[in-house]
Amino acid sequence: MAEVKLHGFWYSPYTLRVVWTLKLKDIPYQNIEEDRYNKSLQLLEYNPVYKKTPVLVHNGKPLCESMLIVEYIDEIWSHNSLLPADPYERALARFWVKYADDDMFFAVIAFFLSNNDEEREKGIEKIWEHFRAVENQCFGDQKKFFGGDIINIMDIAFGSIFKIFVVAEDIFDAKVLEDEKFPHLHSWYNNFKDVAVIKENLPDHEKMVAFAKFIREKRLACT
Numbered sequence: 449m450a451e452v453k454l455h456g457f458w459y460s461p462y463t464l465r466v467v468w469t470l471k472l473k474d475i476p477y478q479n480i481e482e483d484r485y486n487k488s489l490q491l492l493e494y495n496p497v498y499k500k501t502p503v504l505v506h507n508g509k510p511l512c513e514s515m516l517i518v519e520y521i522d523e524i525w526s527h528n529s530l531l532p533a534d535p536y537e538r539a540l541a542r543f544w545v546k547y548a549d550d551d552m553f554f555a556v557i558a559f560f561l562s563n564n565d566e567e568r569e570k571g572i573e574k575i576w577e578h579f580r581a582v583e584n585q586c587f588g589d590q591k592k593f594f595g596g597d598i599i600n601i602m603d604i605a606f607g608s609i610f611k612i613f614v615v616a617e618d619i620f621d622a623k624v625l626e627d628e629k630f631p632h633l634h635s636w637y638n639n640f641k642d643v644a645v646i647k648e649n650l651p652d653h654e655k656m657v658a659f660a661k662f663i664r665e666k667r668l669a670c671t
Contacts, residue, residue, distance in 0.1 A: 452477035455491050456502040457484060459651055459659050461553075461608035462514035463502045468604055469518045471645045473525045515545055518604055530601040541602050544586065544594070548605040552578045556609055559624075560616040560660070561667060572624050575613075579630050582606070587632035592639050599643065607640050611650065615660045618653075 454470070454477050456463030470477050482491055482501050494503045494510035503510050504517045506524070511517050522530045532538045555578055559571030586594060586602075594602035610625075617624055627634045640646060 451505075451507055453480055453505040454478070454502060455480045455482050455488070455494065455505070457482055459656055460501060461612050464608045464611065464649075464651075465514045465604050466502045466504060466517050466521070467649050468607070468646060469521050469530065471649050472530070472599065473521065473528050475521070475525055514608075515549065515601075515605060518601060522601070530595075530599070530604065532595075532600065541594075541600060544582075544602050545605040547578075547581075548602075548609055552582075552606070553609050556613045556616065560612070560619070560664060562620075563668060568620065568622070572622070575624055576629070579625070579633055583630045583633050587636065590632075591636075593636065599640070599646075603640055607637075607646065610637050610640075611656075612660075615653070615656050618657050619661060619664070 452470070452475060454463070454466055456466065456479070458481060467479075480488075480490075482488060487499065491501065491503060492499055494505065495501075495512045498512065500512070502514055502517060503512050504520070505511075506520075511520055518530065532541055552575075555571065555574045559568065559575055562568040562571045591597075593599050594606065613625070625634055625637065641650065
């Protein structure tokens with residue numbers, strides 16, 4: 449059997465993507481929990497460029513960057529495919545994965561690091577802009593998931609970001625993902641987080657809120 453190891457942080461949305469993918473495909477692996485402030489020499493050796501998690505090690509060969517890892521896993525273990533078979537649909541899925549990473553993620557982080565009410569309101573408006581784009585472009589046919597009736601790579605990408613987002617909502621005691629404004633997205637996230645494999649592999653919410661508060665205070669203290 450192939451040896452699979454995952455170096456990651458328990459709270460990281462990027463690590464979550466790989467964990468969910470491995471679990472959805474029922475691939476056994478060794479989890480190696482890294483310390484954000486004292487990364488292992490092995491991790492630094494496996495990812496000498498960015499020195500970040502996650503890193504997947506398959507038969508001794510390391511691979512970095514969460515969505516590249518997800519695609520690699522999906523190609524090597526082709527059952528329960530996460531990428532559409534049709535080339536056009538596959539390209540569209542990759543577009544929205546890029547949108548999640550390049551646009552939505554940074555909007556959520558700006559909201560998370562907002563330092564006053566004005567910054568927070570601007571952050572919410574930016575998030576709503578991205579929510580509207582996804583709501584209008586991805587859910588016109590009343591799909592349960594981005595992949596229709598089954599989870600696909602877009603669900604993995606957006607789901608990990610939404611986990612961070614709901615943590616930020618709790619920190620600020622704010623409701624941003626409003627059912628009335630974004631009914632499809634609201635329904636999608638409820639469907640997604642209730643899938644057994646996802647639900648069983650989500651970090652404890654209260655623990656994550658506490659840790660996120662610590663990270664936020666540490667980051668703001670440096671600005």
